[in-house]
Amino acid sequence: MFKKILIANRGEIAVRVIRACRELGITSVAVYSDVDRAAPHVRKADEAYHIGPPAATESYLNIQNILDVAKRCSADAIHPGYGFLSENAEFAQACADANLKFIGPSAASIEMMGSKTRARKAMENEGIPFVPGTSSGVDSVEQAGRVAAKIGYPVLLKAAAGGGGKGMRLVHTKEELGSALDTAQSEARRSFGDSEVYIEKALLNPRHIEMQVLADEHGNIVYLGERECSIQRRHQKVLEESPSPIVNAEMRRRMGEIAVRVAKTAAYTSAGTVEFLVDESRDFYFLEMNTRLQVEHPVTELTTGLDLVHLQIRIAAGEPSLFTQKDISLRGHAIECRIYAEDPDNNYFPSPGTISLLLDPAGPGIRLDSGVYEGWTVPIDYDPLLAKLIGYGTDRPQALSRLARALDEYFVGGIKTNLPLLRRILSQPDFQAGKVDTGYLDRLLKAETAEVKLDESVAAIAAGLFAILERPSTGANDGQGASTWKKVARLDALRETT
Amino acid sequence: MLYEVTIDGKNHHLQLERAEAGWQCRLDGLVVTLDAALNRPNVLSLLMNGKSYDIKRELTASAMNIWVGSIGYGAQIRDPRSLRGRKDGAGDNLSPRKLVAPMPGKVVRVLVREKADVEAGQGIVIVEAMKMQNEIKSPKKGILRKLLAEEGNNVNAGDVLAIVE
Numbered sequence: 001m002f003k004k005i006l007i008a009n010r011g012e013i014a015v016r017v018i019r020a021c022r023e024l025g026i027t028s029v030a031v032y033s034d035v036d037r038a039a040p041h042v043r044k045a046d047e048a049y050h051i052g053p054p055a056a057t058e059s060y061l062n063i064q065n066i067l068d069v070a071k072r073c074s075a076d077a078i079h080p081g082y083g084f085l086s087e088n089a090e091f092a093q094a095c096a097d098a099n100l101k102f103i104g105p106s107a108a109s110i111e112m113m114g115s116k117t118r119a120r121k122a123m124e125n126e127g128i129p130f131v132p133g134t135s136s137g138v139d140s141v142e143q144a145g146r147v148a149a150k151i152g153y154p155v156l157l158k159a160a161a162g163g164g165g166k167g168m169r170l171v172h173t174k175e176e177l178g179s180a181l182d183t184a185q186s187e188a189r190r191s192f193g194d195s196e197v198y199i200e201k202a203l204l205n206p207r208h209i210e211m212q213v214l215a216d217e218h219g220n221i222v223y224l225g226e227r228e229c230s231i232q233r234r235h236q237k238v239l240e241e242s243p244s245p246i247v248n249a250e251m252r253r254r255m256g257e258i259a260v261r262v263a264k265t266a267a268y269t270s271a272g273t274v275e276f277l278v279d280e281s282r283d284f285y286f287l288e289m290n291t292r293l294q295v296e297h298p299v300t301e302l303t304t305g306l307d308l309v310h311l312q313i314r315i316a317a318g319e320p321s322l323f324t325q326k327d328i329s330l331r332g333h334a335i336e337c338r339i340y341a342e343d344p345d346n347n348y349f350p351s352p353g354t355i356s357l358l359l360d361p362a363g364p365g366i367r368l369d370s371g372v373y374e375g376w377t378v379p380i381d382y383d384p385l386l387a388k389l390i391g392y393g394t395d396r397p398q399a400l401s402r403l404a405r406a407l408d409e410y411f412v413g414g415i416k417t418n419l420p421l422l423r424r425i426l427s428q429p430d431f432q433a434g435k436v437d438t439g440y441l442d443r444l445l446k447a448e449t450a451e452v453k454l455d456e457s458v459a460a461i462a463a464g465l466f467a468i469l470e471r472p473s474t475g476a477n478d479g480q481g482a483s484t485w486k487k488v489a490r491l492d493a494l495r496e497t498t
Numbered sequence: 499m500l501y502e503v504t505i506d507g508k509n510h511h512l513q514l515e516r517a518e519a520g521w522q523c524r525l526d527g528l529v530v531t532l533d534a535a536l537n538r539p540n541v542l543s544l545l546m547n548g549k550s551y552d553i554k555r556e557l558t559a560s561a562m563n564i565w566v567g568s569i570g571y572g573a574q575i576r577d578p579r580s581l582r583g584r585k586d587g588a589g590d591n592l593s594p595r596k597l598v599a600p601m602p603g604k605v606v607r608v609l610v611r612e613k614a615d616v617e618a619g620q621g622i623v624i625v626e627a628m629k630m631q632n633e634i635k636s637p638k639k640g641i642l643r644k645l646l647a648e649e650g651n652n653v654n655a656g657d658v659l660a661i662v663e
Contacts, residue, residue, distance in 0.1 A: 087590070101499075128528050249582070290516050344634065346632060347630065350601075350631050352600065352601055353558070353600065356540075356556060356557060356558070357540050357541070357554060357555075357556060359541070359554070371615060376549070380601045380627075381600065407568075408567065408568055411554050411565065413540070413554060413556035413557075413563075413565075414556060414557075414558055419568075420568070423568060451569070453506070453569055453571065455551070455566040455569065455571075455572060456505045456506065456508065456510075457510075457525055457530075457563040458514055458544065458546065458551055458553070458566050459505050459553075459566055459573060459648075460503045460510045461512065461514075461523055461530070461544070461546075461551045462500070462524060462542055462544055462551070462555070462564050462566070462575075463501070463503045463505070463512075463530065463544060463562075463564050463573045463575045463646040464501045464503060464512045464514050464523075464554045464575065465514065465521070465534045465544070466540070466564075467501065467575055467577070468499055468514060468533070468540070468541060469500075469536045470536070470539060470540075
């Protein structure tokens with residue numbers, strides 16, 4: 001087993017991995033940029049080292065700086081988290097070359113699945129269902145036109161090297177194809193350094209359902225249940241749940257077996273996710289494989305009772321899997337929402353700043369994976385994910401009610417967040433009925449919303465009370481005020497800081 | 499104690515006096531008895547007519563919001579008896595308020611001229627950052643006293659863009 005693991009990440013996932021290391025008795029090493037010196041992952045780790053200025057390219061994406069720290073502190077393994085270098089084959093290889101165990105799959109597996117067209121080509125002979133389309137980039141408008149005519153419009157032009165909606169264009173007619181191809185290719189080049197664009201049939205309102213797989217280094221691969229991730233805003237996930245409201249045991253088994261076959265073709269080890277698009281007839285098609293631990297892994301952990309980060313570490317240490325497919329059972333229902341520092345009144349523009357007041361939810365069935373604390377200044381330089389809030393229950397209605405209750409308890413003051421949007425989604429009848437697809441949230445956001453405000457009087461009275469109760473005591477006139485202030489100071493001193 | 503309170507743009511007269519058990523309150527002439535306990539700074543438990551309210555006060559660089567449960571109200575408060583009103587920034591309706599850049603970026607458009615009348619929430623300046631445009635709004639109703647931002651300027655977080663009086 002490893003003695004020391006360096007976590008090449010920040011925020012909530014760094015805290016999550018550090019906690020796993022603590023639980024396994026492994027020394028954890030945090031790295032931080034200039035703006036992350038006071039970040040919670042630094043305090044929670046056993047050791048911490050500075051790796052550069054705020055810009056990600058000069059810190060969390062700087063392979064050399066990270067490897068230098070690993071060498072300096074004699075780490076024996078690196079956990080890349082998600083994002084940043086987690087799917088960077090060059091980094092995985094550099095770790096191997098430096099005799100550091102990369103906690104994840106091999107550089108070769110990452111490389112194979114890193115390009116959507118390469119992944120499709122590799123799967124072609126494995127009997128894996130694909131969305132009809134090309135397995136290589138289009139080389140001309142004419143060729144694109146021929147493929148599109150064959151599979152039928154509407155078609156989707158997609159970047160081979162990346163996702164998140166970049167380099168993606170929906171094309172309804174052959175007249176639009178030429179210019180759509182141009183803009184998709186240039187956007188792909190700008191976003192991923194690779195202008196390769198391929199074509200897929202555009203499914204109407206598909207669901208995004210992904211299957212968690214886990215593979216040890218001795219050839220055992222299992223699937224751990226699916227996650228429904230259709231609530232997305234501009235192709236960024238906002239809410240995820242497990243199990244999917246439309247997947248029954250039989251469909252799960254079919255999807256799971258295909259996911260395992262995909263993982264096998266990639267000679268995969270560690271935790272990974274196979275993504276599918278599911279159409280209205282519940283036919284599913286392979287989309288891509290993510291060769292890393294995902295943001296939404298908690299919903300799988302809660303429904304399987306397994307700790308995926310513990311398992312990743314043990315697998316990387318060479319331990320064989322202690323369970324087979326038949327040992328895995330799913331229990332209950334888990335729903336996760338991602339809390340982002342975004343301004344809902346300004347197109348969800350990132351909203352950095354200092355968190356002046358933080359009230360965390362708790363109670364039955366609530367898990368909170370947070371990367372912030374009260375007083376923390378959210379930097380502009382990184383993805384604005386603050387925390388993940390998960391509600392777990394015996395069934396979906398209970399999970400929903402717990403999550404909704406927790407969202408009402410949750411308060412983040414000083415910066416804007418998407419909490420109001422999350423509360424709104426949970427109150428929607430369609431969402432409560434599980435009737436969602438990847439277009440759902442964008443449609444909901446277009447619909448007008450009128451916020452009903454009934455408590456203006458209460459707010460006015462409260463404003464006055466705050467002014468009185470929190471007024472610094474002058475000592476002279478208001479003896480009651482002084483004792484209140486002292487009480488507040490005492491409470492403040494007793495209050496535990498996380 | 500007497501206050502002028504503005505909630506979401508609407509003005510209210512508020513009078514609060516300590517009573518035997520709790521507080522006696524007169525809001526716009528209507529009398530209410532209530533009980534209040536400060537849980538921690540900026541977190542208040544308010545009991546009115548048997549109902550329990552969970553209240554948070556949020557102070558940002560340019561504004562104050564009172565949250566009743568999960569609903570937020572823009573608030574400003576002034577003590578009419580004090581000579582200059584509240585001096586400590588947020589919540590004051592009278593003193594000049596600064597418009598501050600929330601993040602580093604570039605001023606791409608100035609929407610209002612100096613000396614023009616502005617409304618609370620009116621867009622004054624557009625700052626572009628991370629390929630997105632961010633409209634910076636006036637914190638209060640008044641006159642755009644001074645415009646410091648110029649189209650094409652680069653700004654840092656915290657830079658003063660304008661002053662509204």
